[in-house]
Amino acid sequence: MSGQQAELPDLWQGLAAIVRRDLLLAWRRPGDVLNPLFFFAMVSTLFPLATGPSQEQLQLNGPGVLWVAALLAALLSLNSLFLSDYEDGSLDQLMLSAQPLPLLAFGKSFSHWLVGGLPLVLVSPLLALTFQLPARTVGVMMLTLTFGTISLSLLGSIGAALTVGLNRGTALLSLLILPLAMPVLIFGARTVALAATDDAVAAGVYFLAAYCMLALALAPFATAAALKISNE
Amino acid sequence: MDIMAMGEYGAYVWSSFTLTLIVLIVCTLQAKHRHEKTVKNLRTRLRAMESEE
Amino acid sequence: MWTYFHKLASPPHFYALSAKLIPWLAALGVILVAYGTFAGLFLAPPDYQQGDAFRIIYVHVPAAYLSMMAYMIMAVSAGIGLIWRMKLAHAVAAGAAPLGAWFTFLALITGSIWGRPMWGTWWEWGDPRLTSELIMLFLYFGYMALRSAIDDTARADRASAVLALVGAVNVPIIHFSVEWWSSLHQGATLVRADGPAIQSAMLYPLLAMIFGFTFLFGALLLQRVRTEVLYRERRARWVRSLLLPAEGSA
Numbered sequence: 001m002s003g004q005q006a007e008l009p010d011l012w013q014g015l016a017a018i019v020r021r022d023l024l025l026a027w028r029r030p031g032d033v034l035n036p037l038f039f040f041a042m043v044s045t046l047f048p049l050a051t052g053p054s055q056e057q058l059q060l061n062g063p064g065v066l067w068v069a070a071l072l073a074a075l076l077s078l079n080s081l082f083l084s085d086y087e088d089g090s091l092d093q094l095m096l097s098a099q100p101l102p103l104l105a106f107g108k109s110f111s112h113w114l115v116g117g118l119p120l121v122l123v124s125p126l127l128a129l130t131f132q133l134p135a136r137t138v139g140v141m142m143l144t145l146t147f148g149t150i151s152l153s154l155l156g157s158i159g160a161a162l163t164v165g166l167n168r169g170t171a172l173l174s175l176l177i178l179p180l181a182m183p184v185l186i187f188g189a190r191t192v193a194l195a196a197t198d199d200a201v202a203a204g205v206y207f208l209a210a211y212c213m214l215a216l217a218l219a220p221f222a223t224a225a226a227l228k229i230s231n232e
Numbered sequence: 233m234d235i236m237a238m239g240e241y242g243a244y245v246w247s248s249f250t251l252t253l254i255v256l257i258v259c260t261l262q263a264k265h266r267h268e269k270t271v272k273n274l275r276t277r278l279r280a281m282e283s284e285e
Numbered sequence: 286m287w288t289y290f291h292k293l294a295s296p297p298h299f300y301a302l303s304a305k306l307i308p309w310l311a312a313l314g315v316i317l318v319a320y321g322t323f324a325g326l327f328l329a330p331p332d333y334q335q336g337d338a339f340r341i342i343y344v345h346v347p348a349a350y351l352s353m354m355a356y357m358i359m360a361v362s363a364g365i366g367l368i369w370r371m372k373l374a375h376a377v378a379a380g381a382a383p384l385g386a387w388f389t390f391l392a393l394i395t396g397s398i399w400g401r402p403m404w405g406t407w408w409e410w411g412d413p414r415l416t417s418e419l420i421m422l423f424l425y426f427g428y429m430a431l432r433s434a435i436d437d438t439a440r441a442d443r444a445s446a447v448l449a450l451v452g453a454v455n456v457p458i459i460h461f462s463v464e465w466w467s468s469l470h471q472g473a474t475l476v477r478a479d480g481p482a483i484q485s486a487m488l489y490p491l492l493a494m495i496f497g498f499t500f501l502f503g504a505l506l507l508q509r510v511r512t513e514v515l516y517r518e519r520r521a522r523w524v525r526s527l528l529l530p531a532e533g534s535a
Contacts, residue, residue, distance in 0.1 A: 158451055162444045166434050175430055176448060179423040180455050183462035190466055203465070211458070222451055229443040239337035241402055248395045249322065252344040255391050256501065259384065263508040270512050274519050275528045282529070 014099035015107045022111035025084075032080075036073040036116050037123055043069035044127045055132055062131030063141065063192035067148070069127075070120050071178075071185055074149055077116035078156035079173050081108060082164040082227070091164075095231060105223035106216075109157040117149030133196060140195035140205070144188040147208035151184050152177075154212075154219035161226035184211060294373050296514045297523040303507040310504035317497025325490035332487075341399040343490055347498035349392035349414070352421060353456075355385030355502070359428070360453035363446035373510075375442035376517060378449060379432065380509035384502060386425040393418050413464040420459050424452045438517065 009017075026032045047065040048058055085091040094104050124145055125138045133141070159177040163169040191204025292298045325343035332339035359381040366374035396415050397407050410416060428445055435441035518524050 155451075158447070162431060162448060163434070168434070172430055172434055175423070176427040179420050179427060179459075180451065182420055183455070183458045186462045186466045190469060194469075207462070207465075218454070222447055226444065226447050229440060229447065232440065239331065241336060241338040244338055244398050244402055245326070245340050248341045248344050248398050249326070251394060251398075252348065252391060255387055259387055259505050263505055263512070267508060267512040267515075270516050271528065274515065274524065277519070278525055278529055 009099070011099070011103055014097070015103055015110075018094070018104055018107035019111045019114070022108065023114065026111075026115045032077065033115050033119055036077045037119050039076055040069050040073040040120050040123065041127060043072060044130070048130070058131045059133060059196065062128065062133045063137070063196060064189045066124060066127055066131065066141065067145075067185055067189035067192070070124070070145055070149065071152065071181060073120055074117055074152045075156065075174055075177060077112065078153075078160050078177070079163075079170045081112055081157060081160040083160075083169075086164050086231075091227070091231065095227060101224035101227060102220040105157060105161070105227065106154075106220040109153045109219065109223065112157065113150055113153035117153050118146075120149055121145045133192075136198075137192055137195040140201050141192045143205060144191050144208055147205075147212045148184045148188040151208070151212045151215045152181060154215040154223075155180055155184075157223040158219055158226055161223045161230060164227075164230050184208065187211070294371055296373060296518045296521070297527075299373055300511055300514055300523075300527075303511050307504045307507050307511075310500045310507065314497045314500030314502075314504060317493045317500065319497075321490045321493035321497055325494065329487045329490055330484070335403065338399065338402045341395055343494050345392060345395040345399055346491060347494045348388045348395060349418065350495060351498055351502050352385055352389035352392050352418065354499070355381050355388060356421065356424070356449075356453070356456065358506075359385060360449045363442075363449040367443055367446040367450070372517065373514065375446070376510050376513040377506070378446065379442070379513050380506055382425060382428050382432070384505055384509065386422065386429065388502070389418055389422045389425060393422065411467045413460070413467040416467070417460045417463045420463070421456065424456070428452070 044066055047061065051057060051061070082091060085094065095101060097104065121142055124141055128138050128141060156173075156177050159173045162176065163173050166172060187204045187207045191201050191208070194204065195201050293302070321343060325340055329340070331337050359378045362374040362377040362381070365371055366378060393415065396412075396418065400409050400412070400415070401407055404412075408415070428448055431448055432441050432445045435444055515524060
């Protein structure tokens with residue numbers, strides 16, 4: 001066929017393989033997608049229930065509450081990012097593969113976003129309705145949530161890799177990731193609030209995009225390093 | 233007494249300084265205590281290992 | 286010269302050297318802090334705007350400055366330990382973390398106490414530095430929690446090193462984002478102890494306190510690192526002969 005040397009699969013194939021595998025696993029376990037979504041919806045409901053149905057208050061707090069709920073929902077699904085692979089040994093296999101580990105780490109983060117982040121973005125307009133947010137904010141909200149959830153998936157993968165297999169890993173993961181996620185939360189929620197009052201949103205959106213780029217560039221390497229450390 | 237009063241801010245200023253002093257003392261004692269405890273534990277362990285040989 | 290550094294990185298040499306350094310650092314620190322406290326409380330004139338309340342600066346600023354320096358030390362030594370696999374560097378990171386957390390806590394409390402007469406509230410979310418300090422305290426807690434959750438020392442060292450480095454990248458981002466966030470909130474007044482310009486009578490005690498605190502921090506850090514090194518090297522022969530000098534070698 002081709003020469004004597006076996007061809008190594010190219011990077012795109014490796015990436016596609018790992019994303020396809022994770023999506024297939026998620027397809028077989030719909031709970032992986034649905035649980036964070038329900039959590040998102042429920043937490044968003046908790047606040048109005050707790051603080052009262054006053055329309056003004058809802059509109060004021062809406063962006064913040066939705067963002068916090070999205071953050072927590074994304075965190076919820078992070079813990080199991082590497083857990084099942086660790087438990088059945090496929091993590092070891094992944095680490096031995098010829099593909100560069102940062103690429104595979106990025107693949108895991110990307111599929112986590114597809115399963116645990118993108119659905120949140122898509123569902124957010126419905127929840128925005130319940131908070132009586134004006135229509136013009138919905139676009140900004142979806143945009144900021146997109147950048148935000150991507151950043152969270154990338155950042156969260158680092159935490160998940162550091163804590164894989166540890167006791168009480170979930171609480172620890174949240175403790176590690178939440179301080180790091182605060183800039184994303186601040187810019188995300190406040191930008192949506194600015195949109196609600198018709199103020200300029202460019203600064204916030206640019207920041208979120210920049211942070212997302214930074215995470216895309218650096219997080220896979222940190223995740224790969226963390227995976228190696230956790231699996232020696 | 234005027235010095236103690238610190239304008240009308242006496243409580244704030246003195247509580248800050250006292251708290252700082254306390255934290256510094258606690259840090260010092262903590263560091264010393266840890267060291268002594270470690271030395272003691274290691275000594276006991278080493279002696280036990282020696283006597284086993 | 287490099288041999289000197291190599292020697293320094295060797296645990297028994299570090300252990301011996303730090304024993305000599307600690308008393309000097311502690312003494313210098315105590316003297317400077319004593320002078321700074323006395324001069325700050327009694328010699329410096331009251332502030333134009335804040336009266337005597339500004340004197341809290343003499344403990345708040347050193348604490349805040351050290352909380353950030355400790356994080357830098359922690360992140361840099363963790364990075365050195367991770368990249369060059371220096372055991373001593375990991376011990377320094379481990380020792381710096383609790384100290385950094387204490388100073389962050391102190392900065393927060395003194396900042397809050399200072400805020401009460403200035404802003405009227407015990408906590409002002411609009412002050413970006415206070416909020417950033419709070420987030421930094423969470424970063425410290427996360428670091429220490431990760432360390433204690435992992436039993437194997439080597440894995441704990443390296444995992445927490447990755448965390449410290451990721452955190453270090455985020456610290457300027459956190460500061461920037463909190464500043465932007467609080468600038469949206471109109472009317473947040475930042476506490477400034479200097480009016481037009483800080484006079485030397487106010488400045489010298491502050492410098493003394495900053496240096497004094499730094500020396501004390503250095504002494505405390507060296508002490509903690511000594512303990513760490515002793516424990517980590519517990520199976521080495523030099524530890525044995527140090528702790529059990531009288532008994533003959535096996």
